[in-house]
Each structure stands twice: as structure tokens, then as C-alpha cells.
Amino acid sequence: xxxxxSADQDKAPRLLLWLAVALFLSYLAVAMSxxxxxxxxxxxxxxxxxxxxxxxxxxxxxxxxxxxFAGRFADHKGGKRCMLYGLVFYTLSGVLAAVVTWLTVPWAxxxxxxxxxxxxxxxxxxxxVGLLAWGIGLMGxxxxxxxxxxxxxGMYGSLAAGSPVGLGLYNQGGYxxxxxxxxxxxxxxxxxxxPVTAVPPLGGDRLPIxxxxxxxxxxxxxxxxxxxxxxxxxxxxxxxxxxxxxPHAALGxxxxxxxxxxxxxxxxxxxxxxxxxxxxxxxMLVETCGQLLLWQAATPNVALxxxxxxxxxxxxxxxxxxxxxxxxxxxxxxGTAMGGFAAFQDLAYGxxxxxxxxxxxxxxxxxxxxxxxxxxxxxxxxSARLAWQERxxxxxx
Numbered sequence: 001x002x003x004x005x006s007a008d009q010d011k012a013p014r015l016l017l018w019l020a021v022a023l024f025l026s027y028l029a030v031a032m033s034x035x036x037x038x039x040x041x042x043x044x045x046x047x048x049x050x051x052x053x054x055x056x057x058x059x060x061x062x063x064x065x066x067x068x069f070a071g072r073f074a075d076h077k078g079g080k081r082c083m084l085y086g087l088v089f090y091t092l093s094g095v096l097a098a099v100v101t102w103l104t105v106p107w108a109x110x111x112x113x114x115x116x117x118x119x120x121x122x123x124x125x126x127x128x129v130g131l132l133a134w135g136i137g138l139m140g141x142x143x144x145x146x147x148x149x150x151x152x153x154g155m156y157g158s159l160a161a162g163s164p165v166g167l168g169l170y171n172q173g174g175y176x177x178x179x180x181x182x183x184x185x186x187x188x189x190x191x192x193x194x195p196v197t198a199v200p201p202l203g204g205d206r207l208p209i210x211x212x213x214x215x216x217x218x219x220x221x222x223x224x225x226x227x228x229x230x231x232x233x234x235x236x237x238x239x240x241x242x243x244x245x246x247p248h249a250a251l252g253x254x255x256x257x258x259x260x261x262x263x264x265x266x267x268x269x270x271x272x273x274x275x276x277x278x279x280x281x282x283x284m285l286v287e288t289c290g291q292l293l294l295w296q297a298a299t300p301n302v303a304l305x306x307x308x309x310x311x312x313x314x315x316x317x318x319x320x321x322x323x324x325x326x327x328x329x330x331x332x333x334x335g336t337a338m339g340g341f342a343a344f345q346d347l348a349y350g351x352x353x354x355x356x357x358x359x360x361x362x363x364x365x366x367x368x369x370x371x372x373x374x375x376x377x378x379x380x381x382x383s384a385r386l387a388w389q390e391r392x393x394x395x396x397x
Contacts, residue, residue, distance in 0.1 A: 031162020053357025062121025071339025079134025160257020287313025
């Protein structure tokens with residue numbers, strides 16, 4: 001498609017869509033490895049739910065730690081370079097995951113797997129923050145909600161496709177085949193993104209990240225509690241299906257991802273039009289219902305319906321709050337701000353796996369979705385407070 005297109009406004013939406021497709025393909029390295037890692041640790045390495053959750057969650061820990069670095073990198077060097085470096089780390093993670101399958105000592109294999117997942121987390125941090133900064137530079141800050149929505153469609157559409165593809169590859173050729181696929185997909189994404197013209201970084205005074213976090217902490221808390229529901233599905237829904245001998249273990253993330261993308265397609269304009277807080281409140285209500293349905297699910301169909309509702313609810317919360325983040329910071333700090341903002345969601349992803357894994361060991365897999373429902377109630381209260389503050393601010397003196 002693109003050779004070296006100019007980044008003027010009439011071409012910007014097409015370029016953003018092209019880059020979102022590149023992200024979709026590259027993010028398969030994350031999507032395919034998420035459910036297969038838990039299954040591999042629990043069934044091949046025989047290490048139980050807690051360590052299976054840790055193996056998934058450690059990637060998000062790496063992402064949390066490196067979000068600030070990624071944001072500064074994007075602000076200083078440009079979003080394009082940041083994204084391309086991230087895709088290189090995706091590929092390296094796949095190489096390390098392939099090495100895991102050649103190790104015969106279980107604890108050595110688990111240790112190498114942790115290194116691979118840490119590398120994947122760094123790649124995710126650079127890739128997503130880089131694309132967000134690049135996309136906002138292409139589209140303009142007044143369409144930041146659209147950028148956040150399109151980038152999210154690429155990520156979560158990949159999750160929808162990647163879960164069944166990853167588990168299918170795992171069933172055919174084991175974790176090695178999954179690792180080889182995780183090497184190939186970011187290479188394709190790199191080849192797509194590399195020819196697109198960069199947006200030069202902006203000059204100006206730059207605040208330390210601690211002050212940026214202070215400006216956006218209330219927005220970040222909303223995406224933190226939203227992320228718990230998704231992380232519970234990603235880490236434990238396949239295991240719940242396997243332990244209960246239900247069919248279609250791969251479809252949980254697929255139902256989540258399809259719902260997520262559909263809502264993004266239909267509602268991506270709403271945060272820019274209505275404001276983020278009201279959109280977040282309705283979204284948190286839907287996500288909470290989905291998590292409680294999963295908690296009480298007695299059949300696979302009910303569980304899949306819960307995953308679908310959770311996807312509907314999760315879909316617009318990040319762009320809804322992200323629009324408010326962009327409004328609160330100077331243009332030259334948007335990469336840093338988006339990095340810090342995304343770290344709140346990463347913290348939810350990183351903590352949910354191991355902590356709910358310990359609960360699942362004692363009380364069964366469904367307990368993790370009760371935790372997700374309780375987090376959703378907290379998100380309802382937080383978003384209601386933001387909506388009230390937004391209403392007060394708009395009232396005439």
C-alpha cells in the first residue's frame with residue numbers, strides 16, 4: 001500500500017487504518033501467547049494456576065515499568081521509531097519462547113519463559129505508545145478519541161483472532177509452533193509500518209512524568225479497574241473451560257474481542273462528542289454485568305455471553321478516558337502522558353493474573369470473575385464522580 005506518503009490531513013485516516021492493521025498482525029504475538037502460556041505452564045510444566053497466572057502477568061509488569069520510558073522515547077524520537085523498536089522486541093520475545101521448548105528442566109524452561117514474557121512486555125510498551133503518539137500526530141489532537149479507538153480495534157481485534165489461532169497452533173504443534181508464529185507476525189507488521197512517513201516530535205518544555213501522573217491519576221484509576229475484567233478473561237477463561245470439560249475453550253477471548261471491536265466501530269465518535277466520563281460510566285455498568293455473569297456461569301453459553309458483555313463494556317473506557325488525558329497535557333508531552341496513562345491498565349493486567357491465580361487455587365476459577373465484578377462496581381463510582389465533576393465544570397457561573 002503506502003510507499004512514502006505525506007502525512008497531510010486527507011491521507012491521515014488511511015495511514016492510521018494501515019498502521020492499525022500492522023498493529024493487528026503484530027499484536028498476534030501477544031494474543032496467541034496469552035492463552036497458550038497459561039495452558040503450557042499448567043499442563044506441560046505442571047506448575048499450577050498461580051504460576052500460570054504469573055507467567056502471563058509478568059509481561060504486563062514489564063510493560064508497566066517501561067511505559068514511562070516508551071512515552072519519553074516517543075516524545076523525543078518520534079512515534080514511528082518507538083513503534084518499530086517495539087516490533088523488534090516482539091520478534092525477539094518469540095525467539096526466546098522458542099528456546100523455552102528446547103529446555104528439559106521445568107524450572108529452567110519457566111525461567112526462560114519469564115525472560116521471553118518480560119521482553120514481550122517491553123515490546124508492547126514501545127509499540128502501542130509509539131503508535132498512539134504517531135497516530136495523534138497524523139490525525140491531530142482534536143481527533144484523539146478516534147485514534148485511541150482505531151488503535152484499540154487493532155489490539156483487541158487481534159486478541160479476538162489470536163486466542164483460537166494460538167490454541168489451534170498449540171494443539172497442532174505445541175508451544176514451539178506458537179513461538180514461531182509469534183516471530184513471524186511482528187516481522188510482517190514491521191514491513192508494513194516502516195515505509196510510512198514519520199511525524200517529527202514537537203519541541204517545548206517537558207514536565208517530569210511524576211507531575212504528568214498527578215494530572216491524570218483519576219483517569220488512570222478508571223482504566224485500572226476496567227483492566228481487571230479483561231485480565232481475568234485472558235488469563236483464566238481458557239482454564240475454566242478446560243477444568244469444567246466445556247467445549248470451545250478458545251472462544252472466550254474471541255467473544256470478548258468481537259464485542260470490543262463492534263462497539264468501537266459503532267461508538268468511536270462518542271468520547272469526542274459527549275465527553276469521556278459519561279461514556280465511561282455506561283461502559284463500566286456493562287462490564288460489571290458481564291463479569292458477574294461469568295462468575296455465576298453454569299454453562300459455556302452463559303460464560304461466553306459474559307465474555308461478550310465484558311468486551312462491550314471494556315471497549316470505550318480507554319478512549320473515553322484517553323480523550324481527557326490529551327486535553328489535560330501539552331502537545332509535546334502527549335507520548336509521556338499516554339505512556340503513564342496506559343501503565344494504569346498494565347498494572348491491572350500484571351496484578352490480576354498472579355493474585356487471582358492464588359485465589360483460584362483455593363476457591364476455583366470462577367472467583368476471579370467475582371473480583372472483576374467488584375472492580376467494576378469501583379469503576380462505576382469513579383466514573384460517576386468524574387461525570388459529576390464534568391457537569392459542574394460546564395455549568396454557568
